[in-house]
Structures are given as structure tokens and as C-alpha cells.
Amino acid sequence: MVRLSPAQYAAAYKRYLEHDAYFPLIGAVLNGTQDGVIYADCEESLNQVYVEHAFGFAQFFGRTMPVFEQALQRYLIVDKAFSCAKVRLYTPHCPDFLKVSECEEMLSWRQHFQLDIVSRTEVYSLETDQSVKGLTLILADASHVDLIERTFGVVGRFWRTQEDFASQSNAVLALVEGKAAALCYAAAVSGGRAEIDVLTLPAYRHLGLAKAVVRMFNRRCLEQNLLPLWDCFTNNIASMALCQSSGFAPLGDAYTFFTINR
Incomplete structure (x- = not known):
């Protein structure tokens, strides 16, 4: 080897x-x-x-x-x-x-999932969802990176630098009454595809925020000719339901995955 x-x-x-x-x-x-x-x-x-x-x-x-x-x-x-x-x-x-x-x-x-053909042609609305009081959806840039890191701690998880995260992750941030509540971003972008990661703080779950940021993330990716992909554990019922309700279709059958600890 x-x-x-x-x-x-x-x-x-x-x-x-x-x-x-x-x-x-x-x-x-x-x-x-x-x-x-x-x-x-x-x-x-x-x-x-x-x-x-x-x-x-x-x-x-x-x-x-x-x-x-x-x-x-x-x-x-x-x-x-x-x-x-x-x-x-x-x-x-x-x-x-x-x-x-x-x-x-x-x-x-x-x-493994990818955004399906029908959803790729759908024009997603970028209007703020008025069902959640005080909700604002933001196409994140360098000015939001510190807030994202303080709140979610993911900026350096996959990306080398804050600059890389800001310029390549296509992050979408949900604020509720001015406070960070949910985030969807690309853990990686390669081969014209973007790997989704989505998080919602516990206090803001079950409000539809995850679906809102995912839909805007999809729109942001499609405008750059990037195909969003999703991958999750089959026993993560919430993630499986969210991706399918957000326009994703399975890529083949479920597959084996091994977590090997040191």
C-alpha cells in the first residue's frame, strides 16, 4: 500500500x-x-x-x-x-x-440521494416563509462566517479555511428574530456536485426551518450548475423524510457503511 x-x-x-x-x-x-x-x-x-x-x-x-x-x-x-x-x-x-x-x-x-429531475426544473421561491415569525433566510458570505462558526461549529470541519467555506460552501443561514437558528451548506463540492449538510438548533426544530434552508440551498446550487446530493443513515427518520420532501430521489439501494473507531 x-x-x-x-x-x-x-x-x-x-x-x-x-x-x-x-x-x-x-x-x-x-x-x-x-x-x-x-x-x-x-x-x-x-x-x-x-x-x-x-x-x-x-x-x-x-x-x-x-x-x-x-x-x-x-x-x-x-x-x-x-x-x-x-x-x-x-x-x-x-x-x-x-x-x-x-x-x-x-x-x-x-x-445516497440526488435532487431529482423534476425538482431541478422547479423554480424555488426565495421569499421568506411568513409562517415563522421573524424568519430571515440569508445567502451567507464572508461576513456571516464567524456567526456560523460560533453557533454551529462546522466551518473548519471539512473546509481548510474560513475563506474556502465562505466562497465554496454555498451556505444558507436561517435567522429567527435576528438569531441564527438553522444552516444548510455544502460539506464538499466536486465533480459538479455538492454534498449537503443541514443543522437546526434544538430550540428551533419542528418549525420547517430545515426545509426552508435546504430549498434555498438547492436553488443557490442550481444557479451555479451544481447538483445537490444527500447522504444519510437509513435509521435517521427525520433526515430521510426531509430529503425526500425537499425533492431528492434515491441513487440506488441503501449501502453498507462502517464506522471504525481508533
């Missing part, structure tokens, strides 16, 4: 585009716009590649190479050699070394 240098990322990204399960957080590492590490079976052929975002989301792809998967098993399961607190491993194609009883406690299921 060989760690690739940034000069080799473009070739690995080209190989990723041949894969049928695209996640913007993985694409962003391969594109060099977000931090992480990339390993391959061989620097020249890149038959099989493992990508790990600095926050822990990870995926491997390519032609199965038994020696590489043995090394990856040791890295993830035996030595736990990763530097993040936990690896959050997307496995639409699950390797044999994870299909054992010892790994069952790490296993969960997630569903």
Missing part, C-alpha cells in the same frame, strides 16, 4: 470517475480542494485506491487487489493507523475483510 503524492492525485481522480459511486467528500480530496490522504496498490497502475478525508470519510475503489486489501485491513482494523478520530467508510462495494462477525458492530446502512 503506497501513499500517493499530490502530483498523482489527478490520475487517481480519473480512475475514480470510472467508479459508479461518487461522493463529493472523496472527490474533494482527489481534487486537492480538501485535506486527506490517498493510498494505492501501485504508483504506476493505480489498480485499487483508498481515499481518506481528514474528517474521516473514506472510500476505496478500483479492481480488487488481494494484497492491497490485506494491507488496508491491517491499516484500518488491526493497526488503526489512521490519524482521524474515526474512519467513516463508504462501502457501496463491500470487501470480504469487512464481511465478518467481528465487524458487525461497525456496520450500519446509508442511502
Whole structure:
């Protein structure tokens, strides 16, 4: 298992585009716009590649190479050699070394979604929802980053700098009576796709704020020819319901996902 240098990322990204399960957080590492590490079976052929975002989301792809998967098993399961607190491993194609009883406690299921064709053509209203008193929806910019970080603590979770977050996350902020209440932003943008993350403070839940910020986020992305994607645990009933009511359709079946703690 060989760690690739940034000069080799473009070739690995080209190989990723041949894969049928695209996640913007993985694409962003391969594109060099977000931090992480990339390993391959061989620097020249890149038959099989493992990508790990600095926050822990990870995926491997390519032609199965038994020696590489043995090394990856040791890295993830035996030595736990990763530097993040936990690896959050997307496995639409699950390797044999994870299909054992010892790994069952790490296993969960997630569903991948994208904004469907009908919703892409819908013109969303940008008018403030008058059903919530004092609600204002803001297309966030650099002047809102400090408020977003103080309230939600997500600015540096995926993005390298506040400037990157402000210019690339397409964040939409909901204020209620002037106080930050909900946020929708892109955790990553790559390959013309934007990975949604949405949060609502507990005191403001069940008011429809999450749907309001998601709808405006979708509009903001579509105006830039970005396709919004959504990915969540299948047992997160609220998230599953919100994404489907916001115009998202499943991309294939639910898939296995492994959370590997250090």
C-alpha cells in the first residue's frame, strides 16, 4: 500500500470517475480542494485506491487487489493507523475483510440521494416563509462566517479555511428574530456536485426551518450548475423524510457503511 503524492492525485481522480459511486467528500480530496490522504496498490497502475478525508470519510475503489486489501485491513482494523478520530467508510462495494462477525458492530446502512429531475426544473421561491415569525433566510458570505462558526461549529470541519467555506460552501443561514437558528451548506463540492449538510438548533426544530434552508440551498446550487446530493443513515427518520420532501430521489439501494473507531 503506497501513499500517493499530490502530483498523482489527478490520475487517481480519473480512475475514480470510472467508479459508479461518487461522493463529493472523496472527490474533494482527489481534487486537492480538501485535506486527506490517498493510498494505492501501485504508483504506476493505480489498480485499487483508498481515499481518506481528514474528517474521516473514506472510500476505496478500483479492481480488487488481494494484497492491497490485506494491507488496508491491517491499516484500518488491526493497526488503526489512521490519524482521524474515526474512519467513516463508504462501502457501496463491500470487501470480504469487512464481511465478518467481528465487524458487525461497525456496520450500519446509508442511502445516497440526488435532487431529482423534476425538482431541478422547479423554480424555488426565495421569499421568506411568513409562517415563522421573524424568519430571515440569508445567502451567507464572508461576513456571516464567524456567526456560523460560533453557533454551529462546522466551518473548519471539512473546509481548510474560513475563506474556502465562505466562497465554496454555498451556505444558507436561517435567522429567527435576528438569531441564527438553522444552516444548510455544502460539506464538499466536486465533480459538479455538492454534498449537503443541514443543522437546526434544538430550540428551533419542528418549525420547517430545515426545509426552508435546504430549498434555498438547492436553488443557490442550481444557479451555479451544481447538483445537490444527500447522504444519510437509513435509521435517521427525520433526515430521510426531509430529503425526500425537499425533492431528492434515491441513487440506488441503501449501502453498507462502517464506522471504525481508533
